[in-house]
Amino acid sequence: MNMRTGILVSLLAAAFSMATAAADEVHTVEQLNQAPAELDGEEVRLKGIVGRVNDDIMGRNFIHFVDGTGEQGDYITITSTEMPEVGDRVVVTGTLTLDRDFGSGYTYPVLIEGAKFTEQE
DSSP states (O other): OOHHHHHHHHHHHHHHHHHHHHHHOEEOHHHHHTOOGGGTTOEEEEEEEEEEEEEEETTEEEEEEEOSOSSTTOOEEEEESSOOOTTOEEEEEEEEEEEEEOSTTOEEEEEEEEEEEEEOO
16 A cells, blocks of 8 residues: 555544544534534434424424423424334434424424434443
8 A cells, every 4th residue: 555545544534433423422402402504414312301202293203302401491303203202211313404394384493303212221
């Protein structure tokens, strides 16, 4: 391997390492409610508690998710085809979407879509 190829391989490995670390980062409700545009469309992870579930609206479940960060009563809305129970302590992984408008007055400045839930360890 020549020097130029070696540098390229090192840069690619570093970029992959940073991307993997970012995907493994656990965010908070407070952080994501103030999410910068750079996170729009990115996969994010949260740990917390299922606060409320509205099932089967437009083919998905709408979940209010809390983790105790931010102001009292702060939550983030999550959509999923999965159906967690209110009070479940879970890890959520989904795609962060900013300024989502479903029409008919249902707009969300911050939404996590296509979420998957796993039990907290």
